[in-house]
Amino acid sequence: MKYANIALAAAALSVAASGAALGQKQFEGIELKMLGIGDTSVTRLAPLVDEFEELTGAKVQIDQFPYPGLIDKIVIEASADTPSYQLMWVDSPWVGVLGESGALEDLTDLAIRDAEEINLDDIIPIQLQENTWQGRLLAFPASGMIWHQNYRKDLFEHPDEQAAFKAKYGYDLEPATNWEQYIDQAEFFTRTAGEVLAGNVLEKDFHGNAQAYSRVAGAITHDFFPIMRSYGGQYWDSETGLCAMDREPSLRAVDVMKRLVQFNPPDYLGLMWDIRTGYMERGETAVSSYWSVRTVRLTNPEEALVAGIGEVGYAASPTGEDIPQPTMTGALSFGINSKATDDEKEAAWAFIKWGTSREMMRRFAEEGNGVSMFHRSILMDPDLQERYPYYQVLLDTQEHAQRRIFHPFYADVEEVFGVALNKYMAGEADDPQAVLTEACNKINTRLKVFPVELRLRWIADPPAEIFSN
Amino acid sequence: MLKPATSEKLLCTVLIAIALAVFLVPIFIVAVSSVKPTPIMFQKPPSFVFEPTADHYINLFTARPFAKFIWNSLLVACGSTAFSLTFGTLAAYAISRIRHRRIKDLAFWILSMRMFPPIAVIVPYYILFKTAGILDTPLALIIVYSTVNIPLTTWLMKGFFDEVPAALEEAAAVDGHGLLATFFWITLPLVAPGLAVSAVFCFIFSWNEFIFALMLTGSEAQTATVAVMSFWSSDAVQWGRIMAGSFIIVIPGVVFVLTCQRWLVRGLTMGSVR
């Protein structure tokens, strides 16, 4: 019966899409509400919900809340017996806490059932893995991102700069493949007003690099973790399930960030997400690495001055010592409240399928909202690649990628390491080892309450079961 | 009244000008930023000369039903003010008039409600309102804000009632007026300025509150403050819209204070509130 319904819904979707109307709508009378946010993954979809109602009869309302405090609101909502929201916007690191508490509906069977309809084969696997908990798919990607580097292509290709760089460092000026090169480049391009950059006398200081060092919204950890991982670091000890972020790779990541400080803007401790990306967008820094959700702006003169000043190039995140390391991924996704009724769940799933479908994503890309795509065919599309020059990087890096932290105690990690790292970068603490160990101890105090089997299960990342079919 | 000597007038004017500059420049910057195109939002040095854009204001009202959120804010602020004024005044009158040794403890208990950190009671309120089915309604916020505003009103109004001479009420009683009639026709008009002060304080608090409004509302009863903050999303902080929203939501508050100002002046001083 259920299968028949879905077949009908699928038919309804395709028929209605071609303009014909169907007498009986599948989800007539159902009202869905999404606990959402005001970012692109939602705002590009929000104005279109009426189209979904036209297709299926289900009314969808998307509530938008600020990012700070959103996870708190989701947790409170999830703890209630009767849901106010059937749909939830999920940042992939939250999957652990929401998954272990059973707040999100398991989408595995639905995804397998509708594999063809959702073009499962076309979706980059890591983006689905990113949304799993214990191998079960708990949310569906609406925006897939990676952490990668942006560099000023026009400066990197300027003959004077290339010659000067080669003379100083003894190797060619090219996008950094390891952090030592990244630091060299940051140093090389740090210029003060009056000096010459690419043949022009600078009116104001130019910064070699801009990374996030702010504690606000955990920003500093969002840059620290990818660097730590690019040195082969792990969040957790595979034997005990306890914090492993005080080891060699973490120390080296801390060292990289500390050495980059002098090439960052003087307000480095206040650089949170978009303040940091702002330096790249205004063309005031040479290299900056961040999540690809903001990359789309770099080619848009409406949003970024740099588009009119020079050209930005894109490359994979540097690694430790040229030992290839997986790129770090993240996903902004839609999930279903596990306490919704069966009818609501079915309608919510139909909405997710519709809102994240390849057709919809292509439409977004064509309308200019092509940020963070996760369908191979879209990323490979030559026309779109021309429009979004970083698609190739997204495509290449995700083939060899590793998901973000997804532990149920993620919030503790972000907070505790945010304070610890921020303190060290501010010069309040001298010994990085002591800082990291203390942070780890704080987290371990909370984890040691649980048996080791449970802790090991929490860090396990079995392949998503949707791939086994 | 102090009459400033002419020679000092200049100094006064200068000082007032400085005060105005200090307190209004940030507002001016908000206004400027609200019409500043996004790419140059942050710049060194900040640009003051540019072609203004109305985009942020248009986006504010088209991307989200911002007018509705302002309405919600007004509804909640006025509702809570009315509610708190009613019950706070009643309690204050009683505390001021009842002669009993335990009445001071009671007054203190009421006031301590305001001192409790709000974060610890968010979840219980959520559960309570969910059960009662009033989550995401202005009523929920009116109730929560009143638990903070009633103590304030009680405390302020007690000072005002203390100042009303008992002889006045006794005379009214002799004239045959009942308790309620005396209260409404004799006492209350005398403390009208106090009501204005309390109203302003209640209104400001309800208008500005953020954390309860965030946790206890969805898009039905979302207040303007939360709506403005919601332009802080996961991929960007949309400063232009935040600035446009901030600039707009100042206006109703100022209008409200202006309306009450006539009584405010007397109100703040009459009750030597203690």
Next chain:
Amino acid sequence: MAYGRTRNRKIFLIFLVPAIAVLFLTTIYPMIYAGYLSFRSYDLAKPFVPRVFVGWANYREILTSSEFMHTLIVTFKLMVITLSVQLVLGVGIGVLTAQRLPGMALVRTLLLIPMMISPVIVGLIWLFLYFPELGYLNYFLSLVSISAVPWITSTTWAIWAIAIADIWQWTPFVMMGTAAAIHSLSPEPYEAAMIDGNSRWQIFWHVTIPQIKPVLISLMFLRAIDAFKLYDIIFVLTKGGPGDATEVLSMFIYRQSFTFWRMGVGAAASFVSLAIVVVLITFFFKSLNRSQERI
């Protein structure tokens, strides 16, 4: 006497009972719930964390935690800074703007604007102003050749940055009260003082201040309570950082209750905070009242 007693009872029934009932009904459940939580280990986000009775463990943890003590110190520091500056500035501007001159009413109104902005948004506005390189404040300072100040990005300056934002928002509150108080003063004491040949400063100090003192005390009282709950501005500006330089009590409670979801610890910290405020405020204002009576 009989009249008094029935009147007492009547007032009690008609006035006090409804108010108390409303307050009781709306606060009793959350308070009891919070009290109950404070003796438990309770993690709302992670139901698999054992939810058990822990006795006084939460309270013990808080009272022996150096982190909590640190937040208390920061909270008091902020409170002392903001309250004293608000008092001085507010009275000063209040006196200035209380003059009966044309345009003064408009000035007073304009000065009220900061109060009408939500603290979270005040935080955002000051974030805008504070960025050392991009912010307006350092730009203005550079115009008068003062070198850039690392407002929110230095552990020593951050607390001042928070204080300034709070002072900016709430000085108008004190100003409004002062101006109103001055307007209601009777002219006789001034005339007498003038005749005695006192200087304007003496008159201000010995005549004006004592008369408006009760108003000032009540304004400070309100500010003190709110200063203890200060949270929004910090949440946006520094989130307690850099390092832990601006970790106030409310941030501690927020982090325990929500981020870490240790709701028991958060609730216990709330009650400890309540106790501290109650004790301090009664102590402070009792002594203030006493000193006032002596004058």
